Amino acid sequence: MKSIDSIYYRDAGSIRTARGVSARARKAMYDLFISEFAPDHSVSILDIGVSEEDGLEANMLEQQYxxxxxxxxxxxxxxxxxxxxxxxxxxxxxxxGERLPFQDGQFDIVCSNAVLEHVGGPSERAFFLAEAQRVASSAFITVPNGWFPIEHHTAVPLLHWNPKFFRFLLKRTRFSYWTTPRNVEFLSEALLAKEWKGKKTLKICKTGMYLGPLSSNLALIIR
Structure with a gap:
């Protein structure tokens, strides 16, 4: 069974310049992480959802930290x-979808890039975020911005602004994997804020690459 990463690199990641653009976006996210948390040599980090694929943009934390x-x-x-x-x-x-094999509070910070949109629906996202908070006192979680004009996994423009239309049109194409909500959800700042309403302190920041006021990614910063 192919991994999500390998399918991504087969699709949008195979487009010329796409991986370089992705690397610049992920470097911006890494810089935001350093700016927000200012970690030093004593800080323990759990990085959830690391990639088995090699590339400029893969595992930016491991490359740069x-x-x-x-x-x-x-x-x-x-x-x-x-x-x-x-x-x-x-x-x-x-x-x-299972409980993380770590003790409560074992880490200082949980990091996770481009994972939350792949875990399932609202209940699965809530479980993922709850586990992140269980094992660490803070979290830095980044996701593609569903309102960015270019869809991250296919590089198809604008269609994902209407998820039902996106899934209907691409269902029988080489992008069919991305038409199943279980495989990818299109997350927005408003949706994440609504799902997180009334819970632990959360800041949502725009990050990554920009097209005018629209950012390629969102960062959830939980303290």
């Missing part, structure tokens, strides 16, 4: 490729 020994990576695979690329990090295999 000056204290990789403080990072524990969690992913669905065996982690062999990631351990080879980043030998100083730790790796733990996890199962989708």
């Amino acid at each position: 000056p204290w990789p020994g403080q990072i524990t990576c969690a992913g669905l695979g065996d982690g062999a490729a990631l351990r080879s690329a980043f030998p100083k990090v730790s790796y733990v295999s996890i199962s989708a």
Whole structure:
């Protein structure tokens, strides 16, 4: 079974310049993380949903962070490729939709990039965020902005602004994987704020690349 990452790189990631643009967006997200949390050598980080794929934009935290020994990576695979690329990090295999195999408060910060939109519907997102808060006192979670004009996983413009139309038109194309809500949801700032209403302190920031006032990504900052 192919991973979400491999399907992405087959689709939007295969377009010339797409991976370079993605790398710049992810560097902007990394810079926002450093700016918001100012972590030092003592801060422990859990990175949920690391990629087994290689590339400029893959695993930006592991590429850039000056204290990789403080990072524990969690992913669905065996982690062999990631351990080879980043030998100083730790790796733990996890199962989708299940409780994380870590103690309460084991980490200072949970990071997760481009995972929340793939976990399922509102109840699955709530569970994912609850687990992130259980194992760490703070979290930095980034997702594609559903109102960005270019859909991240297919590079098809504008259609995703009407999810039903997007799924209907692309159902029988090579992009059919992305037409199932379980595989990708189109998340917006308003939707995330509504789902999080009344819960722990949350700030939602625009980040990534910009087209006018529209950002490619959103960052959920939980303290």
